[in-house]
Each structure stands twice: as structure tokens, then as C-alpha cells.
Amino acid sequence: MSVKRDVAAAALDMEGDSKRRNGSTQQSTSEILPQKEPTEEQKNRMLKQSKRMKKLLASDPAAAEKMDYRRRVGMARRDDDVPTALQLFTDIQARNIDVGHEGFNALIALLTTFERQAEAEAVLTYMREKHVPLTEATYVSMMRALALGSKLQKPEAAEALLDEMLSTGQRPRLRSYSPIVVGYAQQGKINAAFQLYDKMLTHKIEPTEVELVALLKVCGEARREGGKEGGGKKVEERFYRVMREMQELVLEPGEGAWEAMKEWFATAATPAAEEVKVTSGVVIDNKGVCGECGQVLDSIDLTSQASGELLTMVEELVLAEPARAGDWEMFKSWLEGGRESARTGWPEFDVVVDGANVGYFQMNYAQAPPHVNYEQISWVVEHFERRGKRPLLVLHARHVDDRKIPPEYVGLVRGWRERGLLLVVPYRNNDDWFWLFTTVFKGGRTLLVTNDEMRDHHFQMLSQRTFLRWKERHQAYFSFGGHERGGGRSVKIEAPAVYSRCIQGPRSMKEGSGKEGGESWHLPKAGSEEWMCVQVRRKDGEEGVNEEK
Numbered sequence: 117m118s119v120k121r122d123v124a125a126a127a128l129d130m131e132g133d134s135k136r137r138n139g140s141t142q143q144s145t146s147e148i149l150p151q152k153e154p155t156e157e158q159k160n161r162m163l164k165q166s167k168r169m170k171k172l173l174a175s176d177p178a179a180a181e182k183m184d185y186r187r188r189v190g191m192a193r194r195d196d197d198v199p200t201a202l203q204l205f206t207d208i209q210a211r212n213i214d215v216g217h218e219g220f221n222a223l224i225a226l227l228t229t230f231e232r233q234a235e236a237e238a239v240l241t242y243m244r245e246k247h248v249p250l251t252e253a254t255y256v257s258m259m260r261a262l263a264l265g266s267k268l269q270k271p272e273a274a275e276a277l278l279d280e281m282l283s284t285g286q287r288p289r290l291r292s293y294s295p296i297v298v299g300y301a302q303q304g305k306i307n308a309a310f311q312l313y314d315k316m317l318t319h320k321i322e323p324t325e326v327e328l329v330a331l332l333k334v335c336g337e338a339r340r341e342g343g344k345e346g347g348g349k350k351v352e353e354r355f356y357r358v359m360r361e362m363q364e365l366v367l368e369p370g371e372g373a374w375e376a377m378k379e380w381f382a383t384a385a386t387p388a389a390e391e392v393k394v395t396s397g398v399v400i401d402n403k404g405v406c407g408e409c410g411q412v413l414d415s416i417d418l419t420s421q422a423s424g425e426l427l428t429m430v431e432e433l434v435l436a437e438p439a440r441a442g443d444w445e446m447f448k449s450w451l452e453g454g455r456e457s458a459r460t461g462w463p464e465f466d467v468v469v470d471g472a473n474v475g476y477f478q479m480n481y482a483q484a485p486p487h488v489n490y491e492q493i494s495w496v497v498e499h500f501e502r503r504g505k506r507p508l509l510v511l512h513a514r515h516v517d518d519r520k521i522p523p524e525y526v527g528l529v530r531g532w533r534e535r536g537l538l539l540v541v542p543y544r545n546n547d548d549w550f551w552l553f554t555t556v557f558k559g560g561r562t563l564l565v566t567n568d569e570m571r572d573h574h575f576q577m578l579s580q581r582t583f584l585r586w587k588e589r590h591q592a593y594f595s596f597g598g599h600e601r602g603g604g605r606s607v608k609i610e611a612p613a614v615y616s617r618c619i620q621g622p623r624s625m626k627e628g629s630g631k632e633g634g635e636s637w638h639l640p641k642a643g644s645e646e647w648m649c650v651q652v653r654r655k656d657g658e659e660g661v662n663e664e665k
């Protein structure tokens with residue numbers, strides 16, 4: 117039952133989604149669902165509306181009946197009440213009541229959720245007969261039920277509906293393709309699954325772990341059963357291709373990906389010449405050494421193309437406000453000037469400090485001063501300087517304005533300025549963009565010191581895939597420890613691990629003689645410290661398939 121509830125909830129969410137997409141011109145099913153706990157204000161409004169409505173409906177009994185049926189269909193769906201829904205549908209047909217596509221979609225969503233496929237089909241057929249427009253929501257309910265239904269799984273029929281939907285000019289989405297790709301994969305129809313997956317990509321729909329895991333599993337099955345529908349080299353190509361896409365799109369794979377990997381490597385490509393060892397629950401030490409195979413994991417940073425894209429995205433967000441263009445140009449020419457005169461080493465820094473985040477750290481107690489804590493900032497700056505690092509302190513102009521700084525800190529701030537480690541963010545600008553752009557621009561192993569998790573809405577506007585990968589490699593967290601002689605407190609920096617937490621592989625496992633070969637894979641698991649280590653040793657000197665440099 118709980119599974120069905122989840123499906124119902126997902127279906128409801130789906131409606132909400134289509135409502136947002138279609139704007140206000142189209143009434144969604146959720147609007148005909150009665151509110152659960154109306155407030156007094158809502159009750160009054162409803163009363164007024166219903167009075168007005170009663171007047172209106174008294175003059176139009178047909179409209180009144182239609183509204184009443186829509187409401188009852190909505191309630192049946194809310195209550196998961198299939199018998200009532202079916203009774204309503206019988207009445208609707210007998211009395212030729214038009215409940216609109218919202219009403220019919222609610223019926224189909226309910227019936228398909230409970231796998232009443234034949235009855236759902238009857239509603240669909242009736243909609244066609246009565247020329248009720250089929251919306252994307254209608255198709256998605258039907259396609260999902262056909263592709264994934266436990267009683268009858270007919271992904272081909274679902275794909276026919278998808279083709280029909282596309283022919284009506286409706287824009288497909290991930291949810292239009294995903295159940296059918298997964299349905300084909302579950303049935304072992306590897307060619308159909310990949311063909312549809314390719315079509316989905318041509319519509320610029322980005323896959324998720326759900327489809328990728330389904331494809332990996334069907335590859336494993338095809339390899340095990342051999343040749344029936346594209347075994348051999350072709351299935352290997354497909355497996356490595358999906359793994360590459362997974363590496364690109366999924367930062368931390370879940371249980372499903374682990375299972376798929378195990379299934380794939382459970383069947384050796386050439387059993388006589390291969391020794392495969394898959395170990396779960398492996399620990400990687402702080403130097404990146406795998407506790408199982410002893411290989412050292414890599415630190416994988418953004419490609420220069422990806423970091424360029426990230427910079428462009430940040431810049432576009434800054435320049436969305438044209439008034440900022442002048443300041444931004446000056447800032448960029450300062451940064452670029454630094455790159456051009458790299459010989460003299462300016463701007464010379466390897467650590468970027470988010471001054472406001474350090475300065476406001478633990479400063480939200482009752483008597484806290486309104487300004488940043490200049491001492492905290494100074495502890496962090498000095499922590500790095502003492503270790504031979506070159507910090508660049510990013511602070512908004514309001515924090516370094518002599519007229520606003522408490523007199524006792526004016527000298528401290530002047531010192532930062534004179535040592536050339538202060539980047540002042542002009543008024544009207546958000547300092548987040550300056551420290552982010554600066555750190556990404558500098559590249560290499562440049563660290564960004566901030567405890568900001570960067571989950572604000574404006575970070576959400578960046579491509580999360582690229583941004584989160586960058587963050588994993590460059591963000592350093594800070595905290596303060598004990599008091600030190602001569603004032604101040606010790607600073608603890610939690611820098612990124614020396615290796616990347618992402619799918620790593622396939623990596624060559626060539627050993628001394630050159631006769632042996634093979635590949636290794638290392639996979640983290642979402643929400644866990646455990647890794648999976650896969651070692652494939654080839655005894656005949658044969659090279660790995662699709663082995664990457």
C-alpha cells in the first residue's frame with residue numbers, strides 16, 4: 117500500500133508540475149481537489165464565491181452538474197477511491213457530462229496508479245471519442261503504467277503513445293521517456309532501450325541515475341546471457357559509454373549503480389584470461405590509497421572547458437544588472453592583468469578567503485557588534501601567512517570603509533591593503549560572485565575558505581553538476597580552536613581530500629612485466645564513507661576495452 121501511496125504522491129506532484137509549466141491558462145487537477153484545512157479567510161472567500169457560484173449555476177444547471185462531477189472525481193482521486201471513480205465514470209458516460217481534461221486526467225491518474233489498466237484505457241478511448249484534448253499529463257500516466265506496470269509491461273505500447281504525443285507537438289520531458297527506457301531495460305530489450313535513450317538525448321533531455329542504472333543493468337544481463345540481443349563487443353561499448361555518462365552526471369552513485377557494477381563484473385568477458393575482484397565497503401585513507409588494491413585515487417578537477425563555462429555563468433548573473441558592468445570590467449582586468457604578468461606573480465595568491473563569512477562566523481549572539489569580527493578575519497589571514505601561503509581576502513567595500521570601521525581596527529585593515537592582500541568588492545555588488553569567480557579563474561589548487569554551503573538560490577542558478585564538482589575540490593572549511601599566546605585563536609582548516617569523491621575508472625592496472633594488464637574502478641556511495649573497488653586483471657596481456665588515459 118505504501119508503494120502505491122508514493123506513486124499517487126508522485127502523480128500528484130506531476131500535476132503540479134504541469135500546472136507550473138502551462139501557466140494559469142489551464143486549470144490543473146489539484147485545483148479541483150478540496151482544500152484540507154481552510155483558514156477563516158479562505159472559508160469566507162469560499163462562502164462568497166459559492167454564493168456567487170450558486171446564483172450562476174442556478175441559471176445554468178449543466179454547468180453546475182459538470183462542476184459537481186469534477187469535484188467528486190477530484191475527491192475520489194484524493195481518497196484513492198477506485199470504486200467511486202468507476203461509478204462516476206459510468207454516470208459521466210451515461211449522462212454525457214464533460215468534466216474536461218482535468219477531470220479525465222484525474223480518473224486516469226487514479227486508475228493507472230492502482231494498475232486498473234483496462235479501465236484507464238476505457239477513459240482514454242472515451243476522451244478520444246469526445247475529442248477531449250489529451251495533455252502531457254494524460255500521456256505520462258498512461259505511458260508510465262504501460263511501461264512499468266507489474267501486471268502487464270508493454271513498453272512498446274507506451275512508446276507508441278509517446279510517438280503520438282510528440283506528433284501533437286507536445287514537448288517531451290524526462291518523465292515522458294524515463295519509464296519507457298527503464299521498462300525496455302527491465303525486459304532485457306537492450307536495443308530498444310538504447311534506441312529510445314538516444315532519442316531522448318536528441319531532445320536535449322539530461323538523463324538521471326534512474327535511466328543510467330537501468331541501462332547498466334540491461335548491459336550486465338546481455339553480457340551474462342550472451343549474444344541474444346547484442347552481446348560481445350557492442351554491449352561492452354554500451355556499458356562503457358553509460359559509465360562515462362554516469363561519471364559526468366552523477367557525482368555520488370547510489371546502491372543501484374553498485375549493484376549494476378557487480379552484475380556487470382560478475383560475468384567475465386574472457387573468463388579464461390581474466391580475474392575479477394569486486395569488493396564493497398572499502399576504505400580510502402586520507403592520502404587517497406585504496407585499502408583493497410593499494411592504488412592511489414586521483415584528484416579530478418574541472419576541465420578548462422567546464423571551468424570556463426562556470427565563469428561565464430557567474431559573469432552572466434553579475435551582468436544581469438547592467439549598472440555593475442563598469443566595476444566588473446575593472447575587476448576582470450585586474451585578474452587578467454595578474455595572469456599576463458604571471459612572471460612577476462601578481463595577483464599572487466593561492467587561498468581566497470570569504471572575509472564576510474569568516475567575519476560573521478558565530479557572531480549571531482545577542483550582544484554581537486553589527487560589524488564583521490575583524491580579529492577572526494585576521495586570525496585566518498595570519499594562519500595562512502605563517503604557513504607560507506598567500507591569502508587573498510575578499511571583503512565588501514562597506515567592511516573596509518574607514519568611516520565605518522571601529523577605530524581600533526582601522527590600522528589592521530590598512531595593513532591588509534598595504535600588503536596587497538585585499539580585494540574590495542564595490543558597492544552594488546555581491547561579494548559571493550567575486551570570491552567565486554576569483555577562485556575558479558585562478559584554478560590550480562587554489563582554495564576557497566568559507567563555511568558557506570553555497571545553497572542560496574543564486575548558486576542554484578549555476579549548473580549544479582559543474583558547480584558541485586568544483587566545490588568538492590576547492591572549498592576549505594574553517595573553525596577556531598584554543599587561545600594562543602599573544603592573543604588570537606588557533607585556526608583549523610579542513611581542506612578538500614587529496615582525491616576526488618566521484619566515480620574513478622577505468623584505470624589501467626598494468627604491472628611491471630607489461631605482460632599483465634587490466635583495469636580498476638573505484639566508486640563512492642551516496643551518503644556513505646564506503647567505496648567499492650573493482651579489479652580486473654587480464655593475464656594474457658590483452659588491453660582493457662575502451663581504456664581511458
Ligand SMILES: [Zn+2]
Nearest residue numbers: 406408409649
Ligand atoms: Zn581499489
